[in-house]
Amino acid sequence: MPPSQKIRRPRAETPKGFRDYFGAEVTGRKAMLDRIAAVYHRHGFDALETAGVETVEALGKFLPDTDRPNAGVFAWQEEAVPGGGSGDWLALRYDLTAPLARVAAQYRNDLPSPYRRYAMGPVWRNEKPGPGRFRQFYQCDADTVGSASPAADAEIIAMLAEALEAAGIAPGDYLVRINHRKVLNGVLEAVGVAGERAAAVLRTIDKFDKIGAEGVRQLLTAGRRDQSGAEIEGVGLTEAAAAPVLAFLTSKGADNAATLDNLRMAVGGSASGAEGVEELATIATLLAALGLGPDRVVIDPSIVRGLAYYTGPVFEAELTFEVLDDKGRPRQFGSVAGGGRYDDLVERFTGQKVPATGVSIGVDRLLAALREKGLAGEDEAGPVVVTVMDRARMADYLAMAAELQAAGIRAEVYLGNPRNFGNQLKYADRRRAPVAVIAGEDEAARGVVQLKDLDLGARLAGEITHEEWRSQPAQTEVARTGLVEGVRAMLERAAARR
Template identity: 70%
Template sequence: MAKTKGPKRPKAETPKGFRDYFGTEVTARKAMLDKIAGVYHRYGFDALETSAVETVEALGKFLPDVDRPNEGVFAWEEDADWLALRYDLTAPLARVAAQYRNDLPTPYRRYAMGPVWRNEKPGPGRFRQFYQCDADTVGAASVAADAEICAMLSDALEAVGIERGDYVIRVNNRKVLNGLIEKIGGTFAAQTVSDAEMAKVWDKKREEDILRTADKFDKVGVEGVRELLTTGRKDASGAMIEGVGLSDAHATHVINFLTAKADDNTQTLSNLSKVVGESTIGIEGVAELEQISALLEAQGYGPDRIIIDPSVVRGLGYYTGPVFEAELTFEIHDEKGRPRQFGSVAGGGRYDDLVKRFTGQSVPATGVSIGVDRLLAALQAKGRLDTTAQGPVVVTVMDRDRMADYMSMVNELRAAGIRAEMYLGNPKNFGNQLKYADKRESPIAIIQGGDEAAKGVVQIKDLILGAKIAQQATVEEWKSQPAQVEVPVENMVQAVREILDRHK
């Protein structure tokens, strides 16, 4: 007789592009976020927690593909409306600022921390769910708000353990690049015979192509950018990448902008002034950078922490004014042992058009987002992340009839602020209880059998010391059991605390 098949069992596996986080990882992330939140709170920012789900309409320009709202984000249709898991923490802020504009103070200063989701192809180190840590000021047009964000970012990095000298915050301004493009566009116009001809050689797409190419400066260098701006270049595989079509003279303007950084901010700003020429928007951008530099210098945030750097181009298609990026400057080694720079861990800038989508009125805003996972990886690479787990003190069970006594011991330890638990497995095999304690990374095991109970004492086993002795001890030292002491029950908490303090 054929066997009947039971129901198909589900696979116990994490969905592609997602991962699980266990004790030490969760604890390390929380500790880091608490330190960053402490800095944000000290600066006067309030916490905000928004729903993980937003309407696709609210996400708006954040969608990778507006025509297919379930592409790029995790979205579903409900009652003729599309809903989606939040793509970042900025779009929800814009919605909150518009929805509660009559109730919130102006400016509104908030920070937010939490997971975001992106329906994108996963890869090594690239997940579909990850944490972001944002701080933004909505309703302040002054560049003092931008300068404050830069100072706060500097303090946050140092608070979590990135030492001064191991990072730099680089500041640029979209308006300066607008001035550059205006200057190039003007020379294009001078070369054309009609508006129709001008439309052929200069349009919004060409501006975007210039931005996209400038963003590759740190990867391909000066000559690579020049080739991509003009006639094109071959990539590593030998395939030809089409160029933007600028003349060499126009490309030189862009390169002069990207290489305007000097040894000090004053000279950098002077170089930028030459690059933008008489462009009104460009001059305005340089003036804003001058103000930011002066405000930061006055607070002691000099070029050892924050610099003006025109090569920061990422996000300039989105930001409307100052833009900043925190880069770690120390060297790490990749999986093949090759040295490389760690790179960016945070970025932000001014985005004055975001809330306007909801209200029709322009609302100034500026903020920063810290890449939590990258920052954790950086701290681990520098050996500044405590990944050692210390489990609870384990009270072993020697007599099933005395469970209430063991639970009383656990309660006494917890009341004293000591992490503790009673062994809840099968107590028949005492060796298994100690194996459990080892697997839990427990520092101490409490033992009380019938003889100890009659004498009013407990045995306290220092599991950390015991492990060290097991590796190095002589037979005589092992027999002497220095890792296990007997103390009166009333002295249990004090003895446990002394051992824990020794291992800090």
């Protein structure tokens, strides 16, 4: 073939901002989500699985106001139907909440009210990727639609704490911090800030944990210069107007009672603000009754949550233990979950107020935290490998693997070239196999099999002397009829050593 006609082969690489997940990563995530799902199910929540694609109109935030409304979402337009005008704009879902609002409206005559549901699955964001920031990632949500009671918010918060502990985060390694949008709105009302300027204030104070009180003060007023030297324009409040906002942000007291007293003063004469403070007090009382004290849950006015659709209580779950960054410096892991009340979302479809509250767990961030703690399950053993010593006896080897599988033991037969036994053991090592089953002609004639404890062999080779090795052989002979019992006993010993 002439060089000019050379076949152009596709690049074997994932698209930018996406990644592949292998073996233990997938099973570790599933195991964690199964534990969380068990918590949600125990609290009476039903599973819901929505389509990965929604209409752009249903997503709501990204209405088609340009030729291609793809700001933040992966969107495309369907082909036009003859005589029916242009086709619908569709998009991959960017979260699990917008689909829930659509479901609650679409099936409102069939669903119970309140409707408790949980959902887990991938979402997609058409945003610039960065370190640890991907365009596809997993979310794990739980929501209650149809209840305005603070008890619904308290239930979601309590369930979040239980889910984190079920996933493997110990009490003392996390803290759920709670605030209320009505309290903040009351403060803004007291200083005369409304409309787009109020939204700008919200976006600014949401940066409190990153830039501190002084940085927020600068951004609320004239602006500030960031670490790169770039000038960032401020919201334009006067110092007098910014002061109550800063007082609100820093009003956390020694305990929840003190914080609530400070917030009552911060909202002044705002009826909405006062209502928010009392709802926070009710939630704190309910959580205390559920056994969730200040070691797990605390009222913190610095929690804002950037999404504009929140209308009431907002909260974040932050991991408090330290990890080392790429340069070996200690840092806190940070937020892994967040949520709040959003009473206006379903109204977009129905025109009627439908109260709702919920939480979303960042699955990948939580898994990364568990990995830092050595609790992600990614060091799990692979399958038992039945080696092949005689091709003519392949049926016997398959029968051995089938017996182990029927007994609930993960097992497989080596299917590569069996001529080099060393390569079979190398394969078993790459598979993280804990045990290899060996049965040649001699073993078949005597009705036995050899069980090689690969886990023990690896440990002994690295930890003890040759003499000790000889006294602790890593290979055992058992009767062929005792294959399952022998392998199970060897696996139990390996598990006890971990």
